[in-house]
Amino acid sequence: MExxxxxxxxxxxxxxxxxxxxxxxxxxxxxxSLTIKAIDKLVDGGDAETDxxxxxKELIVGPFGKSFSMLDVVGNLYNRAGGKxxxxxxxxxxxxxxxxxxxxxxxxxSDSHVLDLCTGAGAFPVAAINHGAKDILxxxxxxxxxxxxxxxxxxxxxxxxxxxxxxxxxxxxFDDFKADRLLLNPPYSFDQKxxxxxxxxxxxxxxxxxxxxxxxxxxxxxxxxxxxxxxLKDNTLLGSxxxxxxxxxxxxxxxxxxxxxxxxxxxxxDTDKVKFINFEDDGFNRTKRTFSIKSGDDPDQLYDxxxxxxxxxxxxxxxxxxxxxxxxxxxxxxxDWNFDHHHEIDLRAKPEDFYKxxxxxxxxxxxxxxxxxxxxxxxxxxxxQVDDEPKHKIGMTWPEYVQSVFSNVNEDNEQKPD
Numbered sequence: 001m002e003x004x005x006x007x008x009x010x011x012x013x014x015x016x017x018x019x020x021x022x023x024x025x026x027x028x029x030x031x032x033s034l035t036i037k038a039i040d041k042l043v044d045g046g047d048a049e050t051d052x053x054x055x056x057k058e059l060i061v062g063p064f065g066k067s068f069s070m071l072d073v074v075g076n077l078y079n080r081a082g083g084k085x086x087x088x089x090x091x092x093x094x095x096x097x098x099x100x101x102x103x104x105x106x107x108x109x110s111d112s113h114v115l116d117l118c119t120g121a122g123a124f125p126v127a128a129i130n131h132g133a134k135d136i137l138x139x140x141x142x143x144x145x146x147x148x149x150x151x152x153x154x155x156x157x158x159x160x161x162x163x164x165x166x167x168x169x170x171x172x173x174f175d176d177f178k179a180d181r182l183l184l185n186p187p188y189s190f191d192q193k194x195x196x197x198x199x200x201x202x203x204x205x206x207x208x209x210x211x212x213x214x215x216x217x218x219x220x221x222x223x224x225x226x227x228x229x230x231x232l233k234d235n236t237l238l239g240s241x242x243x244x245x246x247x248x249x250x251x252x253x254x255x256x257x258x259x260x261x262x263x264x265x266x267x268x269x270d271t272d273k274v275k276f277i278n279f280e281d282d283g284f285n286r287t288k289r290t291f292s293i294k295s296g297d298d299p300d301q302l303y304d305x306x307x308x309x310x311x312x313x314x315x316x317x318x319x320x321x322x323x324x325x326x327x328x329x330x331x332x333x334x335x336d337w338n339f340d341h342h343h344e345i346d347l348r349a350k351p352e353d354f355y356k357x358x359x360x361x362x363x364x365x366x367x368x369x370x371x372x373x374x375x376x377x378x379x380x381x382x383x384x385q386v387d388d389e390p391k392h393k394i395g396m397t398w399p400e401y402v403q404s405v406f407s408n409v410n411e412d413n414e415q416k417p418d
Contacts (some may be wrong), residue, residue, distance in 0.1 A: 003070060004283070004299035007097065010071055011291040013059040014080045020055055031081040035060070036074060036151050043155060069130040072096040074152035075123045079251055092251045093120050094185045094214060097282075097303055098243070098258075099127035104307050105239070105260050106210035108133050108181055115179035115204065117168040117186070117197050122149030124183040129158045136162040137177045168197065174204035182211035188254065192224035198259075199227055202235050207264035211235075217242065217255040220337025228334030232267040237330065239275040239310055242339040249286040257338055260310075269332055275313070276339040278324040279306050 021031050038048075038056045043065060048054040064073055075093045102124075108114060110132035116124045119138035128136055136158065140146040143165050150160035164171070182201040186194025193216045202211055220228070220240065239260040246253055283299035285292045293299060314325045328342040336342070379386045 003097065003100075004293060006064070006067055006071060007076075007095075008292055010060075010064055010073065010076055011080070013063065014076060017055060017059045018081055021052070024052075028081045032074075032077050032148070035077055036148070036155075039073070039155065040151065069126050069156035070096065070100070072099065072121075072123050072126045072152065072156075074148055074155065075121045075126070078121050078148060092248045094123045095247065096123065096127065097299065098214060098247065099123045099183070100130060101303055101307060102183055102212040102214065102258060103127045103131045105258070105310060106181055106183075106212045108183075110134065112181045113137075113177060113179045113206075114181045114183060115174075115177065115201055116183050117201050118184060118194075119149050119163060120145050120185070122152035122163065124185070125149065125153050125158060125162065126156045128181075128183065129153070129156045133181075134158075135177075137173075137179065138163045139166055139168045139171055141165070141167055168200060178206055179204060180206045180209040182209065182213075184211070184213040184215075186213070186215060188216045192227050193219035195219045195224035195227050195231075198261075199231050202231060202261065202263050205263040209263045210238075211261045211263065212258060213261075214243065214256050214258045217257045217338055220257055220259065220335070221341065222335040225334030228337065229332060231261070232332070232334070234264065234266060236262045236265050236267045236272055237274050237337065238262055239277065240337050240339060241277045241279050241306065241310070244280055244282050244284070244286075246286040247282075250288040259337060267330070269329060272329065273327040274330055274337075275310055276326040276328060276342050277306060277309055278339045278343070 017035065018031055021034070026034065034052070035056055038053045039061055042048060042053065042057050042061045048057045060073065064071060067073075072093075072095075075096065079093050108128050108131040112128065112131075112133045113135045114125065114128040114133045114137070116136070116138045119125060119140045122138060125136045125138045136153075138149055138153075140149055140163060146163050146165045149163045153163065154160045164173075179201075182198075182205055184194075184197055184201060186197040188194050190196065195215065198211065198213050198215070202209075205211065216223070218224075237259065239258075241258040241260075243256045243258060245255050247256060248254060279302075281294075281297075281302075283294055283297035283302045285294050309325050313327070323343070326339065326342050330336050376386050
């Protein structure tokens with residue numbers, strides 16, 4: 001079974017579990033702690049004694065016990081319970097397919113020293129563990145979330161002692177850790193959309209270290225322009241990926257981007273090309289009630305495709321990825337880090353537009369002919385007089401039809417901003 005299918009099944013099973021716990025009037029926060037304690041017990045070989053433990057074993061531990069690090073089970077438990085009402089925390093966690101993608105984007109491996117300044121329930125450390133990383137430093141300001149992160153990392157085979165409850169901006173142990181990889185999903189309510197966390201993390205990376213941050217797209221289009229200018233004085237922007245708007249739905253609906261940077265060299269605005277990628281559709285349907293795979297889509301393949309685009313670029317000879325991949329320079333304005341700033345939409349009529357108009361007109365003529373034939377046939381059946389030649393009331397000639405279609409196209413284009 002593929003990763004995407006596992007994620008959908010996990011989501012459904014968590015919903016089933018929580019519906020049963022709702023019948024026991026268990027609060028959102030207690031749902032999480034009760035479930036994690038039971039998982040911890042069952043994974044360690046304990047027997048399922050209560051009905052609730054048997055249910056958790058049936059729905060969570062049995063089907064997913066060998067995939068905890070890949071799926072970030074604790075994060076999913078939180079997002080489905082605490083993530084909806086926040087139970088006072090108001091934190092939305094990063095989906096496991098995104099954390100794993102971000103690890104791949106910056107080549108997290110067994111030699112990596114991974115830093116996470118806003119770890120939440122430990123989604124990034126878990127993904128790093130899934131990629132073989134053994135050396136992790138995870139900081140979290142909220143004690144409740146830090147406890148979730150410790151349990152999450154433990155269940156994924158990592159060291160829970162790598163999590164510290166602290167204010168990242170006051171932590172003094174960066175030099176001892178010597179991070180070479182940075183993974184971030186900062187609180188978006190923070191100043192400048194959370195971008196100061198990126199600068200802090202980059203400042204404590206080893207030269208040549210790589211960073212990936214998922215953040216509100218506004219951070220790259222003007223809301224954090226000043227700190228972006230500061231960041232690029234000692235770091236190079238390598239890539240920018242526009243993510244699905246409903247990526248965090250139903251916990252939140254917000255436009256986000258992943259930015260990939262390299263530490264230790266100022267960005268050269270004349271020669272450094274940034275890889276801009278449009279990933280607005282990742283193959284998942286997200287609603288308040290369901291999480292499913294879109295018909296005909298393969299999310300695993302789509303995520304692999306985006307990673308391949310970033311690593312290898314596109315085949316220019318085919319020109320089939322022009323609407324999803326661009327390499328372009330940026331300015332020192334700090335507000336042109338997003339795909340849409342560099343993607344030019346060509347509104348000029350193309351040959352295929354003409355062929356489509358011809359086809360539509362032929363379909364229109366055939367439809368009129370069929371209606372006339374049907375009408376004449378009915379008149380004959382009723383014994384009414386019928387003209388020898390059918391009269392097609394098309395309403396306009398071919399030149400008039402073409403002119404009306406393209407005049408509408410031109411009017412639409414004129415209404416669009418530059």
